[in-house]
Amino acid sequence: MAPVTLADIVSALGGELHGPAELRIARLASLAGAGADALAFATGERYRKDVLATQAGALVVPPALLDAAAARGAVIVAADAHLYFARLTQWWVARQRTPIPAGVHASAVIGRGVQLHPTASIGPLAVIDDGAVIGAHAIIGPHCHVGARAQVGAGTRMQSRVTFAEDCRIGERGLLLPGAVIGADGFGFAPDNGTWVRVEQLGTVWIGDDVEIGANTCVDRGALDDTVIEDGAKLDNHIQIGHNVHIGAHTAMAGCSAVAGSARIGRHCMIGGAASILGHLTIVDYTQITSNTVVSRSISKPGQYSGAFPFDDNASWEKNAATLRQLYSLRERLRALEKKS
């Protein structure tokens, strides 16, 4: 990789440079991990102490930290330093990483009638079933499986070992991490005299543009209608999305969260890690769910909702948890006292 100077960076990404334009940057680093060859960033006032202590050759900071940062070396000032650094990491990676070559690896297995854009890349030991459509510059990594008639939009990347089942569709610039399973059958059975009779899942999964789906996350196909994930949604690892769920645009879900069947989550929501959304609920746009919260009713008013049990040392928890099982009767006793007093 050619050397990068601060001038290269501000030329590509903007920002106000204070310091030597010709300073070379060998890597991006955290404030604590940076040396003289590194560029680091600080997002705000609470990192002032770390800014003063870092060994970084240069810093990206918001205007409020310019004084502290400039006192110690080169600085790029950006109104939103976090956003600037995010874009910088993308620019950096685009320069640094070897591009994955277009074409089909000799070991891949390609079905009949596959529409494969000539700029797309199919990795080693991938399987593309009959009639699938793979868009321009899409990348299907090693051990991925794209089912029959599935459609993969331009620039979408399946890193490795992704299952993208038959008839499912994903838009452009998507990213699917290893182990993700898109379009497995939803969990649907009719009871029959003590046994379960399978309801075949006839819907598919529809995913918009700019969606990211984490490692080992599952998005089930719909029972009759489709499961939908709108544009710009970001799903972390180990997430379970049940059949016929609808995730609104630009909603972000942290790891190990789960949404049961037919729930409808609005746009611009933030769902914390290991949170559960029960089935058939509706959650309004701009709702935030704290991690480990069980959402058991619909939410119609935006805001933050929580519900984790407060942890404690084991002895205290045991006493409080035991008492919690008598809580209703405690309330009754309190009422009785109130009446007497």
Added chain:
Amino acid sequence: MAPVTLADIVSALGGELHGPAELRIARLASLAGAGADALAFATGERYRKDVLATQAGALVVPPALLDAAAARGAVIVAADAHLYFARLTQWWVARQRTPIPAGVHASAVIGRGVQLHPTASIGPLAVIDDGAVIGAHAIIGPHCHVGARAQVGAGTRMQSRVTFAEDCRIGERGLLLPGAVIGADGFGFAPDNGTWVRVEQLGTVWIGDDVEIGANTCVDRGALDDTVIEDGAKLDNHIQIGHNVHIGAHTAMAGCSAVAGSARIGRHCMIGGAASILGHLTIVDYTQITSNTVVSRSISKPGQYSGAFPFDDNASWEKNAATLRQLYSLRERLRALEKKS
């Protein structure tokens, strides 16, 4: 696919037809998603309004909804409309889907001494290890791995990317979804002066007939005895079954639930999503566990058991959660007041 008429459907599946037998059905759909070419279903009274509003060409309903459904078009009446529709989806899929051809894909890797029924299908890039036994009409999908001496019953299907480890056995008509891992080593260690010494897991997994196991679900092999999943059990996605667990027949477990080692769950139980069953417990037949419940003691009486923290707006939760950490002392204070009064 040949066109399907209502006559074809009642001829195959029974039910009482009210309306034109020659009406053609192009797809099965939800009440809301159906058009004139579609057949939809309603399970009971609470869907009366949806029945009146649907655009479906025909409906499957229970007797109680016949009046509403017949007022608007063709109807099939079935005593249990959900069960009827479940069977209809299976019949539909059997007609519609291209059957997977028998035989071994050229890219699959087959070990020595494998007993492969001539009607079985081994998909692209599957690996079948030495001595495995694959039954009639079994389907081993792309990227699946069947370990040495494993036994797969007739009609059982591993969709894709399933790991089915050495010496494990599954009965007939099973279904394993992508990413499932059957027979990985259980988590067993002996402490040794601050380090952990591995206990090799010498048991296997034994799975009965008609069992379904969801995407990315793990069923660990036993330490010495086997982990057992009896006939007809249905496991959703992202489930963890620890070593030496025993799941009774026809028990259904929803996504993200977990059962720790050596627990024994009865028959006909229903375990809600993200519920946890701790190790070495016994749960009696016909028990229902609400989602997100932590079962920390054995259950000897059938019924429904629950234990999720009720969620609230964040400010209310914070106040209540903080108070919860003082609950035992509140009880003591209440007692003191009661003595005084």
Added chain:
Amino acid sequence: MAPVTLADIVSALGGELHGPAELRIARLASLAGAGADALAFATGERYRKDVLATQAGALVVPPALLDAAAARGAVIVAADAHLYFARLTQWWVARQRTPIPAGVHASAVIGRGVQLHPTASIGPLAVIDDGAVIGAHAIIGPHCHVGARAQVGAGTRMQSRVTFAEDCRIGERGLLLPGAVIGADGFGFAPDNGTWVRVEQLGTVWIGDDVEIGANTCVDRGALDDTVIEDGAKLDNHIQIGHNVHIGAHTAMAGCSAVAGSARIGRHCMIGGAASILGHLTIVDYTQITSNTVVSRSISKPGQYSGAFPFDDNASWEKNAATLRQLYSLRERLRALEKKS
């Protein structure tokens, strides 16, 4: 496998033999599952009844159980019977299992510049990317993917279908179970006017010696610095380790637990199943977290911490949970009464 006698076992592993040295052992078994051909073990006094009832041909017991065990047959006495049996299972497996041959399977795909030790084994349909380094006696199983420049230490085994991403490193004698994903991108985004801008994850994962990682467990790569798992740590299945987490040496984590980004867990900790550690926390060495606990603050004092909601029959839970939402006001009412009395 050659027959094993009790003499062979004590010769290899020590222990004090009471009984016929020439007794042949055909298998290791649980107390309940053992027959006359089996060796079983009991760890302590609470298994006395099972010791008296077992059909095992021989037993491994601690000194306290010698009397009971000797009254019924052959015995090996070991100060720590659990540890003895753990070592015995390893010795047993080493004798019993067919060793996996060194060399590269013809169907594997090997990149350029891979440094492959001649004693290493690369299984069918594995993919090893450019510049990866695979140590002596390492085993890369079927469908595994080792990314570019990744380093795998001597004796480390990836069972099957493991993703070990580019530039990640693991030490010696590690074990990675099927479906594990090491080095997927961490979940990092900068908000930009209602959308999310990806922060490329430039760190890697560094794993020490003697580490085990369970089936379908994910360990994300760091954002700028590395995610670290120190020597001897043991991770069960379905675990989520966020970017830049640090897990101390010999810490054990049970299934479905999760650690959010940048948390730091000490050495010799035990994290229960389905426990959650929130981001950026520090947990001191020798901390035990009970299963299903949400750790929302740092822990500076070793000990056991808990926080699961106590489950109950559904009707009781409903009353107590409803009351819990009024807990703070109950406290206020109690205070008011106390002031009056």
